[in-house]
Amino acid sequence: MKNIGNIISASLRHPKPEGATFSYGTAGFRMQADFLDSVVYRVGLSAALRSRKLNGQTVGVMITASHNPAPDNGIKLVDPQGGMLEKSWETYVTSLANAETDEELQKEIEKIVKVTKIDMQGGMNVIYARDTRPSGEVLAQTLKDALDAIGATSTDHGVKTTPQLHYLVRALNTVGTVSPYGEPTESGYYQKLSIAFRKLLKEKPRGSTVYVDCANGVGGPKLRELKKYLGEECLDLVITQDDCGADFVKTFQKPPPGTKLTPLQRHASLDGDADRIIYYYAGQDGSFRLLDGDKIAGLAAMFFQDLVKSAGIDLKIGIVQTAYANGNSTNYLTKTLKLPVTCVATGVKHLHHAAQRYDIGIYFEANGHGTVLFSPTALALLETHEASSPAQHSALESLRGLSNLINQTVGDALSDLLLVEAILASKGWGPSEWDSAYTDLPNRLFKKVVKDQSLFVTTDAERKLVKPEGLQEKIDELVAKYSDGRAFVRASGTEDLVRIYAEAKTRSEADDLGMRIMALVS
Ligand code: NG1
Incomplete structure (x- = not known):
């Protein structure tokens, strides 16, 4: 590889902390910012390789640690259509981040080029942005070091929201195509x-x-x-x-x-x-x-169901949730609205993927990450369907408007805010009318630091523990004692701890169930 000399000599400025192990989790790499320098350098190399693999399409890199404390930071990759990095590449990025020496780093790069059959002749394009954390600026400089060393063309978009970077990536890659996503600028x-x-x-x-x-x-x-x-x-x-x-x-x-x-x-x-x-x-x-992510999903599901019916078109609506969704939100969606609900593992990439199976796929984590996806079939139908009444026309226009309003690449707080406000305005509702769809079951979410979180292995979309052996049986026994009881334990993908979720018919029962399960976990 022609730039390998540059890559290795620049890497000397970004040494890996000895013995540290990094892994690309649900939110990319995330940790105390002081430990991130070598990781960021290697993510830069990965982004360029990913772009080359995809014939020079633009790949995005976001430097953020979302809601983590200010001293933390993180970094994640955005694929050309604006979605999360393809799963198989998480392994490659992780192997680069963990290469102990520069010789190993070189070997890992050559291995990725060989295994994924990258033709290194041609351009590599990467854009990047960061949130307002103080450490972001220096890390962006490290990223640029990597992109320059490997010979990629890069643009620093400065401070952006994560969803804005996803938007920019998709918009840049669709300029001049049959379905341009939008003008590839912040003002676009x-x-x-x-x-x-x-x-x-x-x-x-x-x-x-x-x-x-x-x-x-x-x-x-x-x-x-x-x-x-x-x-x-x-x-x-x-x-x-x-x-x-x-x-x-x-x-x-x-x-x-x-x-x-x-x-x-x-x-x-x-x-x-x-x-x-x-x-x-x-x-x-x-x-x-x-009014959390579950309530937003319920509001959107109700609204889309009405609009699709009024528009007289046949589109399959489905909702994707995780185990953290309140039991009564799932009941509302499946029993009142009679819509299909899929439960997947925590992390938006899992939800996004599952939502793509529907014509209109609504996905929200209870904590408010989420969006609504329109399939290509749905978009084509909205474009071509001719209304046969003013009511149908109005519903079709609303659906078209919503497909532009809602960020199709990733959950976006600004776009979701406008989605909620558009629905409330259309219904003439305030928060209490929205809230009246169902009442949440009381619930508690605990964190517990354990000796080794990797000992907690789950199945069934993280709702059941397979390991440590015998723990799930004890949880089941406890849950059975509470009316409307439900609980699960899983290792966090973003923090070194275990999360415990419990819900039950009353607040005191939910608290009690959660505390008892806390006591079982060590
Ligand atoms: P972990 O740490 O894996 O539980 C948390 C959130 C996820 C998601 C990711 C960030 C909870 C219970 N978990 O994941 O929903 O937001 O951070 O992508 O809120």
């Missing part, structure tokens, strides 16, 4: 979303007020930018930068400290890189109400 992204939103709001331009906490992250400045394109007559966004964000609100089931909730006023919280959102509000009685 805002234009696409705001035009679709304004169209959807056609008869009801006066939007409501939403207080959006942007978790002190990149969502803040980007939402402010989007607000300029939307115009206040469409939606009155009050943007705040609390330190907590979606994860805090979801985990502790309370508003960010210092946030006062006025009854029926809606609030939303994003996470650090703006790829997830949850809503919440205070009921008439002042009690805190969470």
Whole structure:
């Protein structure tokens, strides 16, 4: 390989911490930023190789640790259609990250080129961006070092939300094709979303007020930018930068400290890189109400089902959830709406993949990561179907608008915010009407640090433990004692610990079940 000398000599500036083991998990590589330098360098090399493998199509690299604490950072790859990196390549990236010496690094690169049959003659194109973490700038420089050394053409897109980078990758790779995704710029992204939103709001331009906490992250400045394109007559966004964000609100089931909730006023919280959102509000009685990813999925499912019916078209709608979905949300989707629900392992890549099997695939994790995917068949039908009544015409127009409004590459807090607001405006609903579809079963989510999380092996979309032996039986015995009891234990893919989830008919039962299972885990 002609640049191998450059690659190895630049690698000397980015040595791997001795003995460290890295793995490309559900969110790419994520850890304390101080340990990331060599990983970032090698991810840069991987991105260039991936681009070369795909004939020079643009590959994306995002530097972010989402909701993790500020001293952490992370890095992940985006494939040319804007989705997550193809599974088989996670192994290659991991092997590069773990090469102990520069000789090993060279061998691993040559192995990848050989095994994946890469023709190294030709261009490599990579774009990258980062969130607002202080460590991002230096890591971006390391990435550039790798891309220069291997001879890739690269563009630094500076600070972006994760979904914006996914958008840019897809938009760049579809310029001049039959289905261009949008103008490949940040303003192209805002234009696409705001035009679709304004169209959807056609008869009801006066939007409501939403207080959006942007978790002190990149969502803040980007939402402010989007607000300029939307115009206040469409939606009155009050943007705040609390330190907590979606994860805090979801985990502790309370508003960010210092946030006062006025009854029926809606609030939303994003996470650090703006790829997830949850809503919440205070009921008439002042009690805190969470409208999480499950509630968003339910709202979207109900709305899409109505629109497809009104449009008189035949499209299969399905929902994808994980084991963390509230039991009553699954009941609502399957029993009230009578729609198919698939349960998959945690991590958006699993949900995204499963959602692609439907014409309209709605996927949300309970914590607010998610989006709605339209299959090529669905998009073609929406394009060509001729309405035979004004009602059909209006439903078709709404579906077309939604297909542009919703980020098709990955869950996107900004796009999901507009999706929720478009549905609420269309129905004339506030948060309590939305919330009334079903009542969540009380639930608790615990974390426990254990000696070795790899000893916890699951099956059945992570709902059952296969190992440690005998533990699942003990969990089953406990669960059977609680009405509407459900619980599971799994190793986190993003932190070195085990998560314990429990739900039951009453708050005290859910707490009790969760605590008892906590005591079983070591
Ligand atoms: P892990 O750490 O594997 O549980 C967490 C979230 C996922 C997802 C990933 C980031 C929970 C229970 N888990 O995964 O839903 O958001 O981080 O991709 O919220």
